[in-house]
Amino acid sequence: MRAIWKGAIAFGLVNVPVKVYSATEDHDISLHQVHNADGGRIRYQRRCEVCGEVVDYSDIEKAFDEDGRTVVLSKDELKSIPAENSHEIEVVQFVPSEQLEPMMFEKSYYLEPDSKSPKAYVLLRRALEDTDRVAIVQFALREKTRLGALRIKDDVLVLQSLLWPDEVREANFPSLEADIRISAQERDMSAALVESMAADFEPESFTDEYQVQLRQLIDAKLEQGESLDTEETFGVEAGEGGKGEVIDLMEALKRSLDRKRGGGEGASAGGSSEGEADTGDGEAEPAKPARRASGNKASGNKASGTGAASKTAAKTGTDDAKPAAKSSAKSTAAKSTATKAAAAKSPASKSTGTKSADTKSSGTKTAAKPAAKTRTRKPA
Known part of the structure; x- marks a missing residue:
């Protein structure tokens, strides 16, 4: 690297001689302009508007226009400005680093000790480390008085030039003044997306x-x-890339979370129907009790006798409990008293009636009551 400036840091009465180097460089591939017909190089010439001649750089001065008048300033006149001749980086205050607005940072420079004894340089660096603060400095570089921040990076003092406050534009966007409502679900999902992408910043990975x-x-x-x-x-085809469908905010958050979690849309699409669980062999088996309860309420099984008869059959171990309950219900309207009595005496009916009395199913109670009435009428 080649030093672009030499001077000294004025730290109170301490003077720290330093050399200044550009800490950053442009990595872009350099392209130039050519004539598309023959590839001839296009060059910009410094041509005078008055005489039409191409002017050599040594004959060019700077000027300022104001109220129709042009003020020409020679190189010697510009060099006569006192601030331009200053080779001092003056420390004016020490501030907490979090108080610096990142938007104000302009360009970074490395500072190298420019003396045989770098003790003063190390002392200033240690002072910044011990106090955990940043030095605000003023200096002149390349025909401009600048504001800067002096900080530490890898045991080296770094000078970062700052924009002046009036060089940072104020953001005034009417679209942000509207009353925008964000739902709790949107905030929760966006926070979950941020958490799924959280990591330590490693610049070399980009x-x-x-x-x-x-x-x-x-x-x-x-x-x-x-x-x-x-x-x-x-x-890909020329010009492709960056083309995406427009989807709503919630859908975009859901897709982003699915992508980060590696779930995709198939996680919820393969579930079985309500009240049943897929066994994998093409048949459905009864769902677990928690799901069965919600499924029965949703489908209206609470008022049906079918579910209660199935429960009774499971408790008694009788396969014909469900047909017996149905037969008993039909016999109250269509069959004779003798047939009802026979049904009431049968083991299946007794089992059904006895167990059903303990259950809360309305359908099974209906089947049990007619059988009881039949037994009271038979002696008469």
Whole structure:
């Protein structure tokens, strides 16, 4: 690296000589403009509007227009500004780092000790470490007085230039002034999505995909020339990407969570019908008691005698309990008194009637009451 500026940090009465280096660089592939007909290079010329001549850089000065007048400022006049001649990074205060607005950060510079004894440099670095604060500084660089923040990165002092407050625009968007309501479910799902994507920030795990693909395009063009097939190069049609269907917010949150959790839509689509559980062999078996209760209420089985007769059969171990209950119910209206009495004396009927009296099923009670009436009438 090459130092772009030399000066000193003024830390109270302590002077810390430093060299300044650009801490960042542009990794973009450099492209230039050409004429598409013959590939000729397009260059920008510094041409004077008055005489039409191309002007050499050494003959160019800077100027400012105001009220129709042009004020030309020579290089020597600009260098005469006192702040321009300052080579001092003046520490003006120490502040908590969380008070700095990230939007104000402009460019970063490494500071290297510029003396045989870097003790003052290390002392300032230790002071920032011990107090857990950032030094706010003022300095002049490249014809501009700047505000900056002095912090530590990997035992090196880093100077970050800051924008002045009036250089940060105010965000005033009428669309955000409307009364926007967010439901509790939307907030819960968005929080769950954030939690599913939570991780420690590792910058090295990210790649500038555009620059990688631009290099891929250049290499393919060098190899194939004008016969370049971009669809074959990238695997997609030219201009594709970024096209997605418009879905509502809740649906987008649900899909995002499913994708992150690895569940997909099949997790809820394969469930069995209400009140039944799939056994895997094409037949359904009764669901567990908790599900059966909700299923019976939903389907109106509470008023039906079928479920109660099945329960009675299960308790007595008699296979014909359910037919007996149905036969008993029909006999009250269609069969003779003798037939009713015979049905009442049968073991199945007694079992059904006895067990049903303890149950709360309305259908089974209906079957038991007529049998009791038949027994009281027979002696007469």
